[in-house]
Amino acid sequence: MHWLEVRIDTNHAGLETVQALLSGLDVDGVMIEDEEEFQDFLEHNHEYWDYVDEDLERAMSGRSRITFYLEAKEAGFAKLGEVRIALEALKQERKDLGALLMTLEDVQDADWENNWKQYYKPMEIGERLLVIPQWEEADPGDRAPLYLDPGLTFGTGAHATTRLCLTALEGLVRGGERVLDLGCGSGILSVAALGLGAASALAVDIDDKCRTAARENAGLNGIGPDRLDILVGNLLTDETVAERIGGGYDLVLANIVADVIIALAPRVRGLLNPGGTFLCSGIIEGRAEEVETALTAAGLTVEERREDNGWYAFTCR
Numbered sequence: 001m002h003w004l005e006v007r008i009d010t011n012h013a014g015l016e017t018v019q020a021l022l023s024g025l026d027v028d029g030v031m032i033e034d035e036e037e038f039q040d041f042l043e044h045n046h047e048y049w050d051y052v053d054e055d056l057e058r059a060m061s062g063r064s065r066i067t068f069y070l071e072a073k074e075a076g077f078a079k080l081g082e083v084r085i086a087l088e089a090l091k092q093e094r095k096d097l098g099a100l101l102m103t104l105e106d107v108q109d110a111d112w113e114n115n116w117k118q119y120y121k122p123m124e125i126g127e128r129l130l131v132i133p134q135w136e137e138a139d140p141g142d143r144a145p146l147y148l149d150p151g152l153t154f155g156t157g158a159h160a161t162t163r164l165c166l167t168a169l170e171g172l173v174r175g176g177e178r179v180l181d182l183g184c185g186s187g188i189l190s191v192a193a194l195g196l197g198a199a200s201a202l203a204v205d206i207d208d209k210c211r212t213a214a215r216e217n218a219g220l221n222g223i224g225p226d227r228l229d230i231l232v233g234n235l236l237t238d239e240t241v242a243e244r245i246g247g248g249y250d251l252v253l254a255n256i257v258a259d260v261i262i263a264l265a266p267r268v269r270g271l272l273n274p275g276g277t278f279l280c281s282g283i284i285e286g287r288a289e290e291v292e293t294a295l296t297a298a299g300l301t302v303e304e305r306r307e308d309n310g311w312y313a314f315t316c317r
Contacts, residue, residue: 002072004080005105008087011064012036014097018066021090025082030068035061064098072106080104123157126167129192131157134220144195147220148188149213157188161281164306164313165189165255168279172251172315173198180204180249180271182235182264183256183282187214187228193251194223204231204245236263247271254280258287265298268316281313288312 070076130143175197184203233241304315
């Protein structure tokens, strides 16, 4: 099937007006990109990020764009004509909405549904794991296979922080462990721990999309709800969630960001069994010393410090 990808460039003030114009023409399901909102998010949500990709910042620079799709057949082209006429009328009425420039691209289902898959191939991690996208066939040999659907959400094994955690997990999971995965995302660390021999895992994330992603990735690896439990909520702000999580874990994982790990540090010992291990990552260069100081102040001993491409992971007891 062919589609028309339609993009309208405006300015921040024009986004609401253009969206209302499209809605009046029964064009909904639009995607909005706006540099002002992007920068506002970065300014007011520092606890969720430590690093912003320069390519993303460049792509968002000066952008206020609405994108939508129309099927490339008679009805879609007719709708495109309606939009063009309405947009030209809006240009005559308003001079404060930026360029109001409409551009088109002809795409196929295969282009935007499948082409991204070429970037994901089986990937060896450490000595024991082989990460395999679900559509690929690969012989894991002596390695433990970890099947994933990279399209579900973040967490594919490609990022340095995930590689650091997966490599560390190989030496930490010996069999029978009870695991807590904080900020689980796609569930990759929980599923890997279970695949390496852990007995059970509780995966926790503040984003409710984790429930579907983690459950589906677990299913790809033959892991059911009897071994992997999933909880949506914030351990740091919701005592009900904290009570549900409880304690007594042999291994606690947190591949998040520095600020969250620092806030979490005083709680870690209460989550662990005596002799248990805390593995944390998502720590960018420049924050590593600060995080290590917080972990030490919380009574934890950093036994191993790993680095990959400017990202750090700490193994603590």
